[in-house]
Amino acid sequence: MNPPGATDVLPYDALLVLSFGGPEKPEDVVPFLENVTRGRGIPRERLEQVGEHYFLFGGRSPINDQNRALIAAVEKDFAEQGIDLPVYFGNRNWDPYLADTLATMKADGVRRAAVFTTSAYSSWSSCRQYRENLFDAVAETPDAPRLDKLRQYYNHPGFIEPVVDAVLAALAELPDEGDTARLVFVTHSIPTEMSETSGSTDPNGQPRGAYVRQHRSAVDEVARRVKEATGRAHRHDLVYCSRSGAPSTPWLEPDVNDHLEELATDGVGGVVMVPIGFVSDHMEVIYDLDTEAMATAERLGMQAVRAASAGVDPRFVAMIRDLVLERAAAERGEAPERPAVGSMPAGPDLCGAGCCANPRGPRPALCGVDS
Ligand SMILES: CC1=C(CCC(=O)O)c2cc3nc(cc4[nH]c(cc5[nH]c(cc1n2)c(C)c5CCC(=O)O)c(CCC(=O)O)c4C)C(CCC(=O)O)=C3C
Ligand SMILES: [Fe+2]
Structure with a gap:
């Protein structure tokens, strides 16, 4: 691996951690569920049940706190490795909303960011929907930073x-x-x-x-x-x-x-x-x-x-750093190592044409070969 240094991360000047989002107080629960299920035909009965799951935990999902802890761990890791890259947090379905974060990034002068999603596998729900939301956020932000979603990492x-x-x-x-x-x-x-x-x-x-x-x-x-x-x-x-x-x-x-x-x-x-x-x-x-x-x-x-999930395990945090450095090297025209274990090869940097089709019909998405 390269010795860490500021140039390692070029062409990136930021990392965006993109997640699902969750409510943080009881009044958030119903509007959050409305955000998630808009136009999805989820039966009312199911929504009431899921609302109860959140109320059982005081109307607060743990997911945003977990992402803030992950970001703090990544920031610490970057600092220790001499990587000078600010980390931003945006969600698909709750505050901080992706579009607001993108506006902040632009105001801060970010030009090109790597995007890490908290979802490791491929499917419309777990990959392409994130790419559609990236497209929408960029479309509504004049002169938005360029965004490169990092590869899926279930086999990292x-x-x-x-x-x-x-x-x-x-x-x-x-x-x-x-x-x-x-x-x-x-x-x-x-x-x-x-x-x-x-x-x-x-x-x-x-x-x-x-x-x-x-x-x-x-x-x-x-x-x-x-x-x-x-x-x-x-x-x-x-x-x-x-x-x-x-x-x-x-x-x-x-x-x-x-x-x-x-x-x-x-x-x-x-x-x-x-x-x-x-x-x-x-x-x-x-x-x-x-x-x-x-x-x-x-x-x-x-x-x-x-069993525990990856959470803020140092190896998971280091994986995020590795994925950023790997992609940065690839974008500079180098041929980085692409670690992968198990029966499947490392996934591509850009999703294939028509990858993970939206069941409700095609919608534009960023970060594909056909974007
Ligand atoms: C594959 C997958 C992941 C993993 C990948 C990823 O992480 O993205 C995931 C994550 C999550 N899903 C979450 C919450 C919800 N998902 C819902 C609904 C749905 N999920 C789906 C799939 C997935 N979901 C699907 C196909 C639907 C049906 C509606 C639709 O077609 O989109 C609903 C509506 C109510 C319900 O019907 O359950 C809620 C509230 C939260 C937040 C948890 C928290 O607050 O801590 C997280 C991390
Ligand atoms: Fe879900």
Whole structure:
């Protein structure tokens, strides 16, 4: 790796951390849900349920605090590495809104920023929707800074390694079942149609369905490393949480709670739930896993421990730095190393044409080969 220095980050003069956003007080909850679901046809009943999840935690999502902590860790890491790059925070669905942040960046004189999203996998929800929102924000900001979204990082060692250690720590908390415990990897469900159109066909004609393929790659790599560390091959599964939408629309299954029922029927006594689809312990993790799925496990008489998410693990923080330096080098015409582990290669800097199609029809998006 290059010795750190100010020139390393050229052509960038800022980093933007782009996330989902969440409410911070009870009065925020309903307007936040309206922002998220505008025009999405989510049944009112589901929205009331999800509102209750937030009210259970005082109307405050942990996600913004977690992102502020991540940004503080990145700022500290940049300072230690001699990287002189201001870090900005913008959200798709709540304050600080992306468009406001972009206006601030412009006023500060930012010309070209790398964009890190808190979403590791490919699908319309987890990648292209962020790119559409970047397009919209730039379109409404005259002379907006140029924005380069960093590649998806579900297979970056800086994401995988903290998850492996989290699984090992969780197994150690299951003294009676640690040898036979099942690893239950959990991610966000999405409509099966969105899953099928996720990713793009690559030059080798690889099929779509990137969302599930990427998760399987990450899951198998974590399980392989856990086996290497413990000498035991834990059986493992990929299951889903947080299904939304109309009941008549098929979403990825099985749901984590149904899966726990099945495992209990099979006589499994202990599980480690691994939130492989999430980079921090936001609402899906603290409600859907820690509250709901934990209650299911308890009712079934199973021992269950939830593994930690990457959060502010120093390796995850260093990954963000590496992704910025990698992309900066590529933009300078160099050929940087592109770390990737598991069965999938490092993803492209620019998304392919028609990548992760919007189920509601095409909308312009930044950061693709066809942008
Ligand atoms: C793939 C995926 C991720 C992971 C990638 C990423 O991180 O982006 C994610 C993250 C998140 N989703 C979140 C919250 C919500 N998602 C909803 C609705 C939906 N999510 C979907 C997918 C995803 N969502 C989909 C297909 C819908 C249906 C509506 C639509 O087609 O868009 C709804 C509406 C109510 C409901 O129906 O559940 C809420 C409130 C929060 C904030 C949590 C907090 O506050 O801590 C976060 C991080
Ligand atoms: Fe969501």
